[in-house]
Amino acid sequence: MRLARRLTALVGLQVLLLGVPIVTAMPAKAAPGQSDNLSRSATATASYTSAWEAVAAVNDGIDPPSSNDTVNRRWGTWPNTGEQWVLLTWSSAQNLRSADVYFFDDNGGVRLPASWRLQYWNGSSYVDVAGVTGYPTVVNQYNAVNFTQVSTTRLRIVLQSGAASVGLLELRSYSSAIGGGNPGTPSGWNPPSNLVQPLNEVWAHQESTYGNLYGFRNYGWDQVFANGGYINYCVRWDSSAPVSAALRDNIHAALQRQFKKWMDLMVGHNNWPYTDVPVKVVGWAVRDRNTLQWTDNSVDVYVNNIRENAPQCAEPCGRFFNQSGQYPNCPGGPSHHYDMSLWLTSGFGGGAGGDWGQRVGSEYFTGNLNAANMHIYLHEVGHTFGLDDFYDWTPTGQCCFLMKAGSAAQITDFDAWMFRDWWRHLKSRYGR
Template sequence: MSSDQLHPHDPPPGGPSARTAPQRGGTQRRRLLRPAAAAAALLLGAGFLVASAGAADAAAGCRVSYTVNEWSGGFTGAVSVTNLGAAVDTWAVDWDYAGNQQLSQSWNSTYTQSGRHVTLRNASWNGALATNAGVTAGFNATYSGSNPTPTAFSLNGVACTGATVPSTPPATTPTATPPPTTPAPTPTTGDPWNPPARYVGPLAANWKHQEDTYSDLYGFRNYLFDQVMAARGSINYCVRWESTATVSTTLRDQIQATLQRQFQKWVDQLNEGGQGWNGWPYRTVPVKVVGWAVRDRNQLQWSDNAVDVYVNDIREGAPQCGEPCGRFFHQDGNYSGCPGGAAHHYDLSLWLTQGMGMGGAGGDWGQRIDKDYYVNALAQEDIHILLHEMGHSWGLNDFYDYDPLPGEGFVMKAGSATRITEFDKWMLRDFWRHLKNRYGR
């Protein structure tokens, strides 16, 4: 199957690396490299109270994590909340910054900011949180100087306490001491592989199809699962800018923020109730664009050192990021030839091509889609062609030759869905459950 087909296109036998893989040619290349800004990935774990919408004596509480993917003068943040108490119908998370951080955009939420005080409120579709359910909201922000992590949060107006408590004091009337009882046994966790019944057959057929069409399904070691695990829960990208258009600092940062938001949509499928599903270890995976490849340095309208810049290193007729820094070329993790070392490596390429139209390609090397399609969709909730191509990077198949779910659309069946569906989720989970033993999970 050709990987150059238009509209999502994909796995030839042997795993996804064969999909429009960058070729190692002999073209002489020149590279201008700028030191990358130090990346920050901060994690703050806390518990805080939730104002309960349930009965008067319902317990309330929650857990939150705050992560940051930082570059010079800006960052992408994510706040993940797990409701430990009674179900709530709406949520609002508040915190105060110690510095001059200023939000400019959010997703999976709406935001307001007054001075240093920030509030993230649920979107119209994700306000309800059952007990032990979780939600992740993300945002873009700017700062100057330092970017300290907030130290206190509140949920629905109640300050953090780190414990679940009754919303009203317990009764103080003395009661008789009950007789000793035998502790109940800890319940055995059921099999986490529990897709909807109507998907069981199609999922089994899909996995068999992958076994039949991938020549090294189990031996291949550069699925996106492998990349995330090797990087301990983060992913670096380099942008291949196959266009004569200029790129402002604002557009550069928007491209990264949108990439983070779309990438997290796949990661969310590997989480359940605020926890990793079946041993998956990461609730969020920070995405950082560490480099840009262009024909002419003057196309990039910034002078800061936020990213490495590769100039006129042409492969497949397009600028390419340096091979010594690319995981596709160094799957053993040896980046000794990369200026700046492993901190400057990139796992994937986002290849944005002028005039490509409604098509794309994807694999373990990254994703390729139309430049204008991506730029015009920066504020879009679901960029479905990009989501499809990211699915191939995780290892998911194409469905040009058969259909395991006749009459239903899903994002990996090109053109049939505009967002990740329940069937896509269970295909991704099926891949994880077959691979996770290689990571000791």
């Protein structure tokens, strides 16, 4: 079965275009197998807090909808940069063995830290916790760290800024290892407890409604692994508007940034092997070569190859048409193949997505090249990796998430865990 194109509901789309959706905050829950979040009983202080932010946000127990949380309190240090810290202090000693951190990143003055570490008070000084194999920095999710157990009245997170200031949305701490493993062991499948039931509902629904759920072999996951960890695109320019070399390059860069938002969710998770999944645009398809205002040969150009009343990149080079992964008739050879098409159509409202790629309006895409989140495109990429629509039902306890068209403008924690659930069910086919 080839995944059907899925059109974004225009009614829901209008909600997103007219304003920011309302997101209901849910209390943060400990992961399965862990004790309660000990941070809730601590007092939070910081090296510096912007006047409009609140350091108390880091242990208020509110689960963020995304790293760019515009609904709940946040801790941020803009305009200060350099080394910054948040300190949790308890009135009595706590036995601590793990923590997870949700970073504040507004794609502007506050971004992910260049690095971070955890320290505890040993009675005379702050020292780094031991037994840590790495400190992940991923947006739109909790970043978990296990360490050798300590007994202390103070836990400090130290952040080193990169290109901007830094911030946190939540800092949770526990007396047991996250995922039930040993300190420093990467966690497997350990969604927040409040998401377990809705995630199970989603997977059961997909099993009952997808015709060939486990037999289908051209999900986005299959494409990434067939290439050994990268994706090639071809742009179907379904418009008469001219494209300069600068606009072309900006389209490529925006595509890479947005696709990366999904891939970053997998880094360090459940035996995912890649720290980066590069995206390269290898071709453009147009009706008229004069539409493309460049003469370099950085991409292949396909002219007047019309399919579905739109320019089509060469079929011998497309994975959708060659799912064996062999491209014997592709001009230029296999390195010129494309896995997905970015189909940009003038005047097109909403979006469509599947194993073949994604379709959105050309005006929408070019008008949002610098946007933090191209929510329509991101929604359609979700379909490429198997995620379903939610037009006629909503999982228990969930209201607002990207794959429920019209209810969120960015990838939420629930979207992230649905995405990871696909990996959990398919990873054995890749020997993981």
